[in-house]
Structures are given as structure tokens and as C-alpha cells.
Amino acid sequence: MTAKTATSASDSVSARAVAALSGVKSEPGITKPDEILVAENINRHFGGLVAVDVDRLSVQRASITALIGPNGAGKTTFFNVLAGFDTPDAGTWRYENHELRNKAAYKIAQLGMVRTFQLTKVLAKMTVLENMRLGAQRQLGERILAAPFPFAWSGQEEQVTERALTLLRRFNLYEKKDDFAGTMSGGQRKLLEMARALMTDPTMIMLDEPMAGVNPALTQSLLGHIKELREEGLTVLFIEHDMDAVRDISDWVVVMAQGRIIAEGPPASVMRDKAVIDAYLGAHHDEELTKSGESLTQNKKAKST
């Protein structure tokens, strides 16, 4: 496939995803035409601090949905809840037809909803290829009774290795396959983690800040990889702070602030939303600071006298 046809294919997939969402109104919690994930009334608090208080969130199938919001908005906590790494105090969420409340994290991953981490969790003392192989599901050799008999699982291992090598080539990590994962740079680790997540053969992938700490050149290739996932029919939900990246690849943007979803919609319109700008910059960001300025000078005077 030439580069040109690849881009046009990518454009058409993107156009389809955008078209599917075109009739959807931009309001928090709105129902989408083909929902793969629906979360309702999720509540998570740590003591008195309400970290997540989401009334409704749904994710459109085969789209790229960005979850943005200022620091401390509860994005990662919400992510942890959805993926089963944290237990909410209240709420239900469904993935395809599976009720996920009280489901262990590993079961959620087995169902095809797999996540990556904000601080990459590559297994440093294992080689890149071993990291990849670990991702494969339903391996006979992972059962303790079959494990001592290589003839029982070596065939499957070959298939897994084949698939791992294909993915490593795609993510430009093939040359590193025999290195310890711990020797890789931060950006390469992000790539490896994404590739490893794909080894599980997911239908939905959740990326927690895939671009954080990655140099600009690698960011472009990461963005390309994420777009490729959508072409393959995967659903992507990702947390990101890099607004250019969000604008570039996402079909839909969900904004969180103080644990709540305050806005959602297509990237261009959401970023003009007053509630979103207020959440990032403060509601009074364009007002003069006269009053507080005055009180400061008064304080100074009071001290000096």
C-alpha cells in the first residue's frame, strides 16, 4: 500500500467516525448511535474528596474519544474505575453486553477492554519480545499443568511470536526485540506498552496519556499508530493534555473538571465551549485583579506601619 492510499483510507475511516457522530448533540452524557461503553452514576471519593462524580458517559464504537481536563479533574481515577483497577463507591458500567461492576481487572482485559498506564509499566527485566508475548491471551502454556511440557504449547508460542514480531515491526521496535525493556527510552516504552496491549487482541483500548514525555517526532508516529487502530475497527479512549494532539486525532472529546463531565462534543466546538475554557483558566480569567490587588497593597501598608 502506498502512502497516499493509506492516508486516504485513514481519512475515509475518520470521516465515517465523524459522520456517525455528526447528529449527536454536544451535551454531557448524551446517548450515541453505537455505544460500546456506557458508564452511569459513577462515584468515587477519597474521604471527603470527591474524585469522580460522573452521571453518564458513553463511548462510540470504532471512534477515537479523548478525555481531557485540568490536572486533578479525576480522569485517571475514572480510568482506573472503568478498567477495574479501582472500585467506585457507586455506579454501574457496561462494556458491550457485559456488566463490569465487581469484575476483576484481569477479566475486563480478557473481555477485550485493555488499558495502558500514565507511568509506563514495561517489564524492565524482560526482553521486549517477552513483554509482547505476555500480552497474548488464552495461552495453554500459561497453565501450570501444561507448562512443563513444551510440545503442548510450542506451536501456539510460535504463532504468538509471529504476531509479536509483526506488531514490533509496525511500531519500529523490531531491532530492540532482544533487549531488556528497561534499556529503552521513555517514548519507546510508550510504544511498547501500546503494542503489548494490542497483543491481547482488544476491541477497545484505553490509553492514559500516551504522549506524555515523548519527543515531538515520536509524538507524530504515536498519533499515526492511534489512527491506525481506528482503521482496524478498534475503539480508542485516551487521556491527553496535548491539545494539538487531541484536535488532530480525536473524533469526540469529553471534558472533565472536578470529577464531573462538564462538556463533550467534536474537538473544534468543545474547545470553544465557555465551560471548558473556564475550567482550564478559571471563570474570572479575563477580569482585572483590582480588588485582590488593592487588598495586597493594604496588607503591605499595614505591615510597614
Add this chain to the structure above:
Amino acid sequence: MDWGQIFVISITAMVGSTTIIYALAALGLNIQFGYTGLLNFGQAGFAAIGAYSVAVVTATLGQSLWLSIFIGLIGAVIFGLILGIPTLRLRADYLAIVTIAAAEVIRQTVRSVSLNEYFGGSDGITGKYAREFYSFNPFDQAISWGPIQFNSAQASWITVVGWVLIGLIVLLTWLLVRSPWGRVVKSIREDENASRSLGKNVYFYKMQALILGGVVGSLAGIYWAIDAQSVQPDNYSSRFTFFAYTILILGGAARVFGPVVGSIIFWFILVFIGESLTQLVATGIIPDTILRSDQIGQVRFMLVGLALMLLIVYRPQGIFGDKRELALDDR
């Protein structure tokens, strides 16, 4: 000074039953701690279950030795479940606390006065209860092979069996750790959330590793009980566990042969230092004012401790370990 005799005794100790017992205990720990990262500080408890199952079922209850071995292994599985169910979901430290306490509970139980009639209190159980095992002894006299000289046909037989047992467990460990199962437990050792995010049932794998390592640990106790034909509760104090850990780290954790080589070296050094000091004191080369013969037992441990400190400073990865892996820790 008879250096020849010192070497014969030390080299015989290298392959002797004490080396085998601790190698078995360390092989179990290697599966738990070395590969899976489980801090089991109760290996003495698993060994005590094996040893007391043999002694109690044969000597006290008069049942078959083979049945007693089977009960010892099942006992280790149950002990592993009891320890694992409440703690394996928690952070690693909790398993360490619970296992060290549970091993002490077992030791205090078997040495308690009120259960004297079953477990023999602090004296333990002694008797010719392993006759069934020694009836298979093919040797009619003690074997000697170069500097290795056993003092009885019985000792020759149990040593051979012990090394065959070690060979089998090393083979099983080797097969397991190079399989996808081994890959999963190694990933749990590094970061269990990563394995969880890839759909692995971390709790289940930890339980498997804890039980498997515990069963191997109970074999150490079973072997000891058959070898000595007696069990004493204080042999299964936490010192047993710490020796096994020392051996594991000496040989190199997460290396298939680490525990075996570690045990050989540990007991060689310990016996060699002990025998040398004994002779040096007996012949007057070291005068009584510096070291008395009754102090040698303690001093040799001080010297072994010194040797271990040097090892940790100059070769922290152990004899077989890979230094590159340690270097990756800090990143």
C-alpha cells in the same frame, strides 16, 4: 594439622544430607521469591509440616511411610492455601509478616507440652520409623568416591536419593520458568498491575507459586525426617528460613541452579571454617586465650556472615546472577 581430613569432611559435607535439605528449601523459595517475588518467610513452617507428618503418621500412628509422605505434601498445599487466601491480595509485605508468624505458630504448637503425646514436645520424635525407605537400600556398605566418604550404607542411599530428588526439582523448575507460565510469574514479580492489565489472574498465579514452592519446602522436611529418623521442633525455627534465603541469594535468585550451588558453597564454607578452627585450636596454633573450642560454633557463623557481606558488596547478583538485571532496578 591434618588438612587432608579437613578437606574430606568439608567435601563430604558439600554433597551431604544437610546440603540437600537446604538446597530443597531454597529451591522452593526460588520459585516463590526468586521468580514470583513472594516474600515467604515461613519456609520453616512448610518444612516442619513435612517432617512432622512423616514422624507423627509413622511413629505415633503406626501408618505407612508412603502415606505419611503423601500427607506431608497435602499438608503443605493446605498450609499454602491458608496463608495465601487472606494475604496474596495484599501488598507483598503482608505475606512476609503472616508467613513468619505462621511458621512460629507451627513450631510452638508441635513443641507445646499439652500436645506432648502426639508431637513429643521439645524433644520431638525419634525412632526407626523410616525402615520402609531403607529397606530399598541397594548399597550393602558405605560408598566412597574420591574425597567423598560416607560413614554408612544408609547415608549413601539417602544421599543418592536426595540428589535425584534435587535433579527432578531443578528440571521441573527449568521447564516451568522457560514456559509461558514462567513468563507470567516473572511479570508478576516485576509489576503485578502490568500483568493484570494484560488479562492475567495474578492472584491465582501467586497462589500456584506459593503452593508449589511450599510443597518443595515440605520435601526438605520430609527428607530431613527420613534421613535423621527423628524430628526436633527447634530445627524448624526461623533460622532455617534465613539460612535458606542466604543460600538462595548466595547462589543467585531466579537462577535454576542458584539454590543448589548456593547450598553446596554455604555448607562447604561453614564446615570448612568449623573444622579448620577446631584443628587449629586443638593443636594449639590458636591459643586458648584467643579462642576456646566451645566458641568455634559461634565464630564460624561470624566468619560466614563476613563472607556474605563481602559477597553482597562485590557480587550482589549472587554467583549465577546477571548484573545487568540489577542495573535495571533503578530506572
